[in-house]
Amino acid sequence: MSFFPASLEELVDKFAALPGIGRKSAQRLAFHVLSLPDAEAESFAAAIVNAKKSVHCCKVCQNLTEGDICRICASTTRDKSTICVVSEPRDVLSIERGREYNGTYHVLHGVLSPMSHVGPDDIKIKELLVRVAENDIEEVIMATNPDTEGEATAMYISRLLKPFSVKVTRLAYGIPVGSNLEFADDATLNRAIEGRTEM
Amino acid sequence: MSFFPASLEELVDKFAALPGIGRKSAQRLAFHVLSLPDAEAESFAAAIVNAKKSVHCCKVCQNLTEGDICRICASTTRDKSTICVVSEPRDVLSIERGREYNGTYHVLHGVLSPMSHVGPDDIKIKELLVRVAENDIEEVIMATNPDTEGEATAMYISRLLKPFSVKVTRLAYGIPVGSNLEFADDATLNRAIEGRTEM
Numbered sequence: 001m002s003f004f005p006a007s008l009e010e011l012v013d014k015f016a017a018l019p020g021i022g023r024k025s026a027q028r029l030a031f032h033v034l035s036l037p038d039a040e041a042e043s044f045a046a047a048i049v050n051a052k053k054s055v056h057c058c059k060v061c062q063n064l065t066e067g068d069i070c071r072i073c074a075s076t077t078r079d080k081s082t083i084c085v086v087s088e089p090r091d092v093l094s095i096e097r098g099r100e101y102n103g104t105y106h107v108l109h110g111v112l113s114p115m116s117h118v119g120p121d122d123i124k125i126k127e128l129l130v131r132v133a134e135n136d137i138e139e140v141i142m143a144t145n146p147d148t149e150g151e152a153t154a155m156y157i158s159r160l161l162k163p164f165s166v167k168v169t170r171l172a173y174g175i176p177v178g179s180n181l182e183f184a185d186d187a188t189l190n191r192a193i194e195g196r197t198e199m
Numbered sequence: 200m201s202f203f204p205a206s207l208e209e210l211v212d213k214f215a216a217l218p219g220i221g222r223k224s225a226q227r228l229a230f231h232v233l234s235l236p237d238a239e240a241e242s243f244a245a246a247i248v249n250a251k252k253s254v255h256c257c258k259v260c261q262n263l264t265e266g267d268i269c270r271i272c273a274s275t276t277r278d279k280s281t282i283c284v285v286s287e288p289r290d291v292l293s294i295e296r297g298r299e300y301n302g303t304y305h306v307l308h309g310v311l312s313p314m315s316h317v318g319p320d321d322i323k324i325k326e327l328l329v330r331v332a333e334n335d336i337e338e339v340i341m342a343t344n345p346d347t348e349g350e351a352t353a354m355y356i357s358r359l360l361k362p363f364s365v366k367v368t369r370l371a372y373g374i375p376v377g378s379n380l381e382f383a384d385d386a387t388l389n390r391a392i393e394g395r396t397e398m
Contacts, residue, residue, distance in 0.1 A: 004292070005265035011250040014243045018228050027289055029217050033247055034254055034263070041251040044213045045244035048232055051210040052240040055233055064233070066204035090226055093203070 008034070060131065062107040062124045064089045072104055079103045081138040085128065085157065087111045087150060091143065103141070106131065111144055111153040125157060132164050139167040146173060207233070259330065261306040261323045263288045271303055278302045280337040284327065284356065286310045286349060290342065302340075305330065310343055310352040324356060331363050338366040345372060 004012070008030060015026035033041055057063070058070035061083075065071070072078055072092075082103030086092055092105050110123040132140065140161055144150035158168045173191035175184050184192070203211070207229060214225035232240055256262070257269035260282075264270070271277055271291075281302030285291055291304050309322040319325075331339065339360055343349035357367045372390035374383050383391070 004288070005250075005254050005263060007246070007250040007253045007265060008263060011246045014246045019231050020224065020227065025219065027292075028219065030250065031287070031289060032218050034251060036251070038251060041247055045247040047206070047210045047213045048240055048244040048247075051204075051206040051229065051233060052235070052237060054206045055204050064204060064207060066206060088230070089203070090230060093226075 057107075057109075057124075061105045062109060062127055063092055063105055064107075077102070081136060082141065083128070083131070083137055083139070084141045084143050085154075087123075087144045087153070095143065103139075106140075108144070108153070111149040112156055113149050120156065123153075125160070128157065129160060129164075132161060132166055137164075137166050139169060142168065142170045146171070256306075256308075256323075260304045261308060261326055262291055262304055263306075276301070280335060281340065282327070282330070282336055282338070283340045283342050284353075286322075286343045286352070290344075294342065302338075305339075307343070307352070310348040311355055312348050319355070322352075324359070327356065328359060328363075331360060331365055336363075336365050338368060341367065341369045345370070 011030040011033065012023070012026045015021055015029045016023050018026075021029070033044065036044070054066045055064050056066075058065045058068075058073055060069050060073040063070045063072065067074075079102050083106050084095060084101060084103055085106045085108060086095070087108050087110060089107055089109075092107065095101050095105075106124070106128045108123040108125065108128075110118055112118060112120065112123065128140075131137070140158075142154035142158060144154045154170060158170075161168050172195055173188065174195055175181065175188060175192045181189070210229040210232065211222070211225045214220055214228045215222050217225075220228070232243065235243070253265050254263050255265075257264045257267075257272055259268050259272040262269045262271065266273075278301050282305050283294060283300060283302055284305045284307060285294070286307050286309060288306055288308075291306065294300050294304075305323070305327045307322040307324065307327075309317055311317060311319065311322070327339075330336070339357075341353035341357060343353045353369060357369075360367050371394055372387065373394055374380065374387060374391045380388070
């Protein structure tokens with residue numbers, strides 16, 4: 001039996017349904033929302049509805065945008081002949097943070113995962129193939145995560161891209177900058193040796 | 200410069216303003232909300248507005264409720280002559296979980312904290328004094344947290360309650376059940392020795 005009002009329980013349930021938020025944290029968040037001034041709580045609710053309503057996928061790269069095409073695809077200074085394929089919109093942010101990459105992106109919105117019933121038709125692979133077929137693309141960089149599913153997705157897509165005679169590359173594996181050999185795992189260290197470059 | 204649409208940034212800001220949610224987690228939560236079906240996102244927003252609108256403080260004990268008085272104060276089986284004073288509504292839940300306590304509560308909605316500019320008038324102390332003065336109360340159990348601020352609040356209130364000739368008690372300090380002496384801190388261990396009981 002719960003000693004909280006139904007509408008509070010309902011709010012706790014909503015927070016608890018978010019990823020990485022347990023029951024206790026959800027309670028804390030719900031109490032916090034109740035302690036907010038009315039206007040702030042309403043603007044929180046409005047932000048949810050508003051973001052949900054106005055954000056959709058860029059027609060070109062499938063990244064999230066409010067317009068027809070995203071800022072990166074609309075930019076005239078970016079190299080449109082290079083496409084970096086990532087699994088999630090937040091990965092775009094990570095790569096942009098480096099300020100090195102000047103090409104465009106393609107966001108898959110997921111990775112192939114037979115365990116979670118995610119097949120090739122559930123992520124934006126078709127859109128990538130159409131894009132490569134219809135445009136003058138020179139290189140596709142596979143930048144999915146270096147885990148089993150990201151790896152399998154990269155392999156799968158690179159095979160589909162074979163007929164288009166486009167250069168398909170993968171992010172380099174190796175020891176992270178600033179880290180310590182002692183703490184690198186075996187797989188990473190082996191890949192770092194395999195991928196060694198001349199100085 | 201951000202590469203996300205403004206309405207998404209706004210939602211990330213809202214999540215990041217919640218307690219214990221950093222920028223990265225806020226992004227994850229915002230992306231999750233965007234991935235929800237429209238109806239679910241709207242019901243999340245509605246739950247916030249609804250909880251904020253219908254939840255308020257019980258007239259008697261200041262616990263959160265949707266009605267005039269809360270379920271515990273409305274119950275006919277609870278002992279109305281005992282009041283357990285806690286700082287937050289969630290503390291009521293913690294004590295109820297034990298299924299031992301059968302009295303009523305008083306929720307302060309905070310603790311005295313000069314550092315955060317929380318004074319006696321900012322928490323529900325006056326309501327407690329009025330309640331003790333106007334009702335036949337036998338015992339007030341101070342159950343604020345055993346930290347500096349909770350301690351100071353308990354001391355302050357117990358002094359205010361002196362004139363009412365009501366029994367004022369404090370939760371027992373000691374080693375937690377099922378724990379290990381080796382890991383108990385000095386202060387707890389000293390309190391456990393001080394508060395030793397005959398077997």
